[in-house]
Amino acid sequence: MKTPADPVRDYLRAVEREASALPADRRQELVADLAEHVEVTRAERPDATPGEILAELGDPRTIAATALAEAGRAPGIPAEGGAGDPARRGKVHPLVPLLMLTLSLPFVMVFSESPGPLFGLLFRIAGVVLLCTSVHWTTVRKTTGVLLAGVVPTVVIASWNLSSGGPAGDTPALVGNLGMLALMTGTAVWLWRSRRA
Amino acid sequence: MEPGDSTKQARAAAQLRKGVLEYCVLALMRDRPRYGVELLQALEDSGALATSQGTVYPLLSRLRRDDLVTTTWQESASGPPRRYYALTDSGRAALDEFTRVWPGFRDAVDTFLSTPPPSTGDHA
The missing domain is CATH 1.20.120 (Four Helix Bundle (Hemerythrin (Met), subunit A))
Known part of the structure; x- marks a missing residue:
């Protein structure tokens, strides 16, 4: 059964798609944060249309790019690099x-x-x-x-x-x-x- | 104005924002915990720090993973429960450190911007 167009759902899917390089838990957390933001804003500003709220949130690509950049600088996420990367060489246990x-x-x-x-x-x-x-x-x-x-x-x-x-x-x-x-x-x-x- | 000029202005603002945004977000939590929409509203009202709102959530997520903030859910009289962000001890320490270095940083930039560059001697 096809539901009527839901801009919020489409927006969140777009974020999820653009952030596909993120680890799954980070991606789900991001989508949950944004969904929560929309819910809270709707409750606080009943006059705002979903389109307005989503426009304030910004381009899904920008959000996904920020999330990837933040994930890259966090400890615990290995930096990208191939086998020949000097950062990986010498990581043999002492x-x-x-x-x-x-x-x-x-x-x-x-x-x-x-x-x-x-x-x-x-x-x-x-x-x-x-x-x-x-x-x-x-x-x-x-x-x-x-x-x-x-x-x-x-x-x-x-x-x-x-x-x-x-x-x-x-x-x-x-x-x-x-x-x-x-x-x-x-x-x-x-x-x-x-x-x- | 040339379109290129406005792009360059936006880039300068974006670079500056990137450096200071997380400390401004921490500063907003100094006196009491705040929930996400509240934080974004305060940034929006500031003008210069207004940003594509959605990009603040990845930042908040990192602050949480880095143990600079903690989050708690609180019921609200209107609408869904809100996730409140509060400073941890290390978050407060990071904010104090930024508060300590910022005036010297700001003054140094002001000095560079307001005085002519020092003579190299060749043009004396």
């Missing part, structure tokens, strides 16, 4: 690079057979890259972290392996590895504590 750096060594200690050390090295490199691109630390802290948890252990272990050539399982190698592990863990703990929110 634990990820720290764990990758620290765990790369015990991984190699456990899997010391052929592909193990390669994966360990890749793990460590990925950790360094994630640490450097993270938004959670200053450049100074990142540099210190890369040196202490990445470069120093890698150089020390590599030179140990090249000079002695001994199996990683004997006691001095184990002590050396544990020393490096302590250094990496300590650095990771320090980075974790000094991270920015």
Whole structure:
């Protein structure tokens, strides 16, 4: 059944349509606010026609554009941006690079057979890259972290392996590895504590 | 007047309004809670702050989400219940801060508008 033309209903539908980019709850709240405004104004100014009241409210497009602009600046609504957006890069949880750096060594200690050390090295490199691109630390802290948890252990272990050539399982190698592990863990703990929110 | 002139004037007014409107809305609630139509009427009566009325509702919605205002429903003798907007403590703090900085801001703009620009030395 077709109801007679209702300018208020048409107006509210136009607002809803123009504001389709808004989250549904915001859009419904906006339409409810405007509907309420019309009801209250009708009660207070019985002489005003719906057309007059709607004209005062303004163009649905303007209202929708304002609502979108207000939603864009509110916290909790993510800013627009693609995967390559610098604002999104580095949003990896701060634990990820720290764990990758620290765990790369015990991984190699456990899997010391052929592909193990390669994966360990890749793990460590990925950790360094994630640490450097993270938004959670200053450049100074990142540099210190890369040196202490990445470069120093890698150089020390590599030179140990090249000079002695001994199996990683004997006691001095184990002590050396544990020393490096302590250094990496300590650095990771320090980075974790000094991270920015 | 050229049509372009009136558009530019409207743009200047719109820019200014965008910056101060939310503080004027907060100021309207300083002494007592107000309902939406009441707020819009006060803005309309002010002249300079009159705006397409519907655009104030998204602003009120944001003020509510930002916890600067709270809303309560109150019955009315005439017509439907009204949603009243009242300042929260942080809303009052934001209004106080604006009240503090506004005179210096206004005076600085007045100074720029009323005095000739300072000589750069080249034209001395």
